[in-house]
Amino acid sequence: MKRIVYIEDDIVDQMAFKRLMQVHFSNIPYQCYSSFSTFKAAQAQHHNDILITDNHLGDGGSAELIALMPHHKLIVVSGTSSPQFQASANPAITFVAKPIAAEALAAALTWYAIPLALSTSKKNYINLSYLKQLAGDDKTFLDSILLTSLAELEKDLAQLQTAIAARDYKGVKFCAHKLKSRSHVLGLGYEARALAVESNASPELDVEIQSFYQLFQEAFEPIKNEIEAIVAAEVVPD
Amino acid sequence: MNKSKTILLLEDDIVDVMTIKRAMQQLNFENPLQVVSNGEEGLKYLEQATELPELIILDINMPKMNGIEFLEIIKQHTLWKMISVVVLTTSVDRQDKWNAFQSGISGYMVKPVDYDQFKEMMDALKKYWNFSESLN
Numbered sequence: 001m002k003r004i005v006y007i008e009d010d011i012v013d014q015m016a017f018k019r020l021m022q023v024h025f026s027n028i029p030y031q032c033y034s035s036f037s038t039f040k041a042a043q044a045q046h047h048n049d050i051l052i053t054d055n056h057l058g059d060g061g062s063a064e065l066i067a068l069m070p071h072h073k074l075i076v077v078s079g080t081s082s083p084q085f086q087a088s089a090n091p092a093i094t095f096v097a098k099p100i101a102a103e104a105l106a107a108a109l110t111w112y113a114i115p116l117a118l119s120t121s122k123k124n125y126i127n128l129s130y131l132k133q134l135a136g137d138d139k140t141f142l143d144s145i146l147l148t149s150l151a152e153l154e155k156d157l158a159q160l161q162t163a164i165a166a167r168d169y170k171g172v173k174f175c176a177h178k179l180k181s182r183s184h185v186l187g188l189g190y191e192a193r194a195l196a197v198e199s200n201a202s203p204e205l206d207v208e209i210q211s212f213y214q215l216f217q218e219a220f221e222p223i224k225n226e227i228e229a230i231v232a233a234e235v236v237p238d
Numbered sequence: 239m240n241k242s243k244t245i246l247l248l249e250d251d252i253v254d255v256m257t258i259k260r261a262m263q264q265l266n267f268e269n270p271l272q273v274v275s276n277g278e279e280g281l282k283y284l285e286q287a288t289e290l291p292e293l294i295i296l297d298i299n300m301p302k303m304n305g306i307e308f309l310e311i312i313k314q315h316t317l318w319k320m321i322s323v324v325v326l327t328t329s330v331d332r333q334d335k336w337n338a339f340q341s342g343i344s345g346y347m348v349k350p351v352d353y354d355q356f357k358e359m360m361d362a363l364k365k366y367w368n369f370s371e372s373l374n
Contacts, residue, residue, distance in 0.1 A: 130351075130352075130353060133352070133353035133354060134257060134260060134353045141260070144256070145253060145256050145257075148252055148253055148256060149253050152251070152252060152253055174299070174301070177299050177328070178251065180328070181251060181253065181254065181328065182253075184351060185253055185257075
């Protein structure tokens, strides 16, 4: 399983990160380094890990890390907005502002962790937990809300595509709001990313917005297949 | 709550409407429910209604005219401003909440992610309005 590696020289920020991991990502192992040099000494252990670094450490920073591991995806955290522009020009980098909001970091982590998990181990997109609460044993209602959600998801995706093409960021935010609900109802696990786009959509985040769209676009056909299979079944699946 | 009077729901998301209806049905709400999908339709409903609704349940994030814009209009109307409005939203944005209370709402409910909690919230809403009614 991938680990998350956080390079941060500020002890308070490290503590906040550890708290965030405990609350939101307790199933993912992580490791903190307090300087670039200590990470560099151990870098060979982390070629397959998700890297998060403060932009400016006492002995290096994101630029040195990119030079050290040029083909590695990277989450950069900073109190200034300049790395955000750097990130928008480099699809391998994403940016989280300091002070780090839990949702923003959660979204950035999801950005890396979820697609990787999807491509390897995730068998189902849909998690019926919420809908089972809602529908109970009422298969007719379950089918109805699943098919309605699917139809709405298709509309939301089409609207998001149009909004992206028109660089209509208000429209993008609105679609992300809708997709957040779809994700919640269908148990897709994309709420944090949807919230990040809903809250922050702007020209600086075009790369992230496009990736967010692709995430749903690529998931749509498998989701459709799963819903059709559930609807075709005679009973509510376990 | 006067059980014969309508509850007006402003909600543009069909799935959310299904969820709210489901909860109301399971909680034995007896009031007729009228659903419109944005503020413009809400205003049109109020203009044409022969009797004002007992309660308005309002989503914030809607196309055309959003919940806050709708609130600002009805709270300037001589009669409509008397209708109790409860915001029901997924928005945790403080500005949305502040704007809604500035416009004179009776309550602001953030939809829980858990359906059983959502039902408890709707049940509390029903009990509160029953209590308010019993005081009249």
